Amino acid sequence: MGEVLAGYLTAQAGAFLRALPQAVGEAGSRPGALPASAAAADDLLRSVRRVGGALHTFGAAFDPAWAQESRTELRWLLNLLAQEPAYQRRSTRLLAALDSLADTDPAGPGMLAGHAGAPKARALLDRQLTLARTRVHTVLLQELRSARLHALADRMTLLSGDVPLLDGEASAPAEALLPRAGAALAALSAGAERLPLQRAAVPYGGGGLHRLGTAADVRGPVADAETAVAADDAPWLRARILLKRARYALEVCGAPVPELDGLDRVLGRHQEAADAAVTAATAARTPRITPATAYVLGVVHADQRLEVEAARYAFGQQWPGLAPGLGGWEGPPAPRKA
């Protein structure tokens, strides 16, 4: 088991160290040029997610304090790195949705074709998202020069050479990984069971706009829509985290399930649409906008919640066929890499 797990972590830590200088820029390069490469930043995010996931699922194999600290630092970097590309994608998504809604092409106009509020709403969203991106970029630049990042890089350098497995774990057979990966799959199944899949299975059930779910502990009238929507989205966002962990656990075992990649993309679309909807709703509260702008933002907001509903429907179509195979999953007879 130790061999497989160490091999995986060593490879991922190596990928981390290769991507870091390009993503962060060489020492001494002008800070304004950061991140130097979007592709390298993607690679960095990729390995950060995988190392963090493996340390979560197979945490019992490591010194608990070391594993916990490592995960905390990786999560810090993940949050730092993920924000700017997330704003970039959100901007692309919202402006594309708006352009499609306001399209005047006779081959396929949108329901806001030629609406006076559309260019104003577009400019407002563009301005607010550019501002948000600039803000997280500035924070990123500061943090990338921090001692904290250097310490994390050192930690990954160590990991790329010598994985600090507990005594006994290194010599355990590879099959010992399977129950832990199985636990990650069981957590995913349990998370999926908390989703309102029956409602999502009916297209146009209206769940995206009407009759949202709320956290069980909410009593009395819902204070505001944002709280209600966030409570409605929470189990889906949670399922996405569990799904990523399950994917990485299966990767460690050398037994990836490609359908999970597809479901991960569906839940990624769910989250991006949910975040975009919040951005549209927030933009609509900007003081002194015209009613036409606000009206267009209302349509865009509903359109993104519709995308949320569509992603839930897609998940509800794919998951039930996949779940039975995963529920009783005990891994392949022997992991391929073992």
Add this chain to the structure above:
Amino acid sequence: MGEVLAGYLTAQAGAFLRALPQAVGEAGSRPGALPASAAAADDLLRSVRRVGGALHTFGAAFDPAWAQESRTELRWLLNLLAQEPAYQRRSTRLLAALDSLADTDPAGPGMLAGHAGAPKARALLDRQLTLARTRVHTVLLQELRSARLHALADRMTLLSGDVPLLDGEASAPAEALLPRAGAALAALSAGAERLPLQRAAVPYGGGGLHRLGTAADVRGPVADAETAVAADDAPWLRARILLKRARYALEVCGAPVPELDGLDRVLGRHQEAADAAVTAATAARTPRITPATAYVLGVVHADQRLEVEAARYAFGQQWPGLAPGLGGWEGPPAPRKA
């Protein structure tokens, strides 16, 4: 054939004459009380539609001038009677949608829960729809005392006693009705073929908000969204008319197809949601509304277009299973009433 057709028209004209005094109010009753009975108005509409439909489909059996005049007068009364209940339904639909979107019940809040614009948008929609209803009601009151209505009532009295069939039609066998009913079904099939059913068959295809269809003769950029949306809806509204005619033709033949009633309801929902969406968009153009009100109206507008899309999806699910049976329809061996 004459016997069957005459029997149907006599019965419908009788229903018309029974419903008329209640719907219109007795002579001498206070005009403000009109229409005296909503149920009677429904019955009246029901027979107006059926007589008009039968005169259209089986028009060749009658004196052409008489049939044409009768259809014109019936269509006039139909438009007159249908408007007030349509506004009533639209009001119910829009206010219910808004209440559901703004619901703060923790058991199922909406995406506009607690939004400041929701009560304002509700009051605006309510006011505008009440005004529109009052306006059509006033017109209805005037027209119900008109010589034109008395003439139509006289025409229906004649029809209830003696259906003016052409020579030879009265003695034709009942089977002669079938090719004419078949032609109504063929017109429905042709109308359904013009619908973008393939797009509608994919739930969340986004056709309701994005990539609307337009009339083939539109060139250059679409002038405004209302034109684009109207062009997108047109083939569906046309299909609804053809479906009603087909239903009534089958009724005349004593061979109703219950599935067509269901499809008629789906297309009725399509039309009501499309009309409600226009009302929301129009309300959003009211001068001096607040941005919050406009924003909520944008959400309501998108929500109704989503209902339009849902109705198209429902039609696309039901129609293909039904169409083959209707396409080659030549009627039952002998109509039941024959």
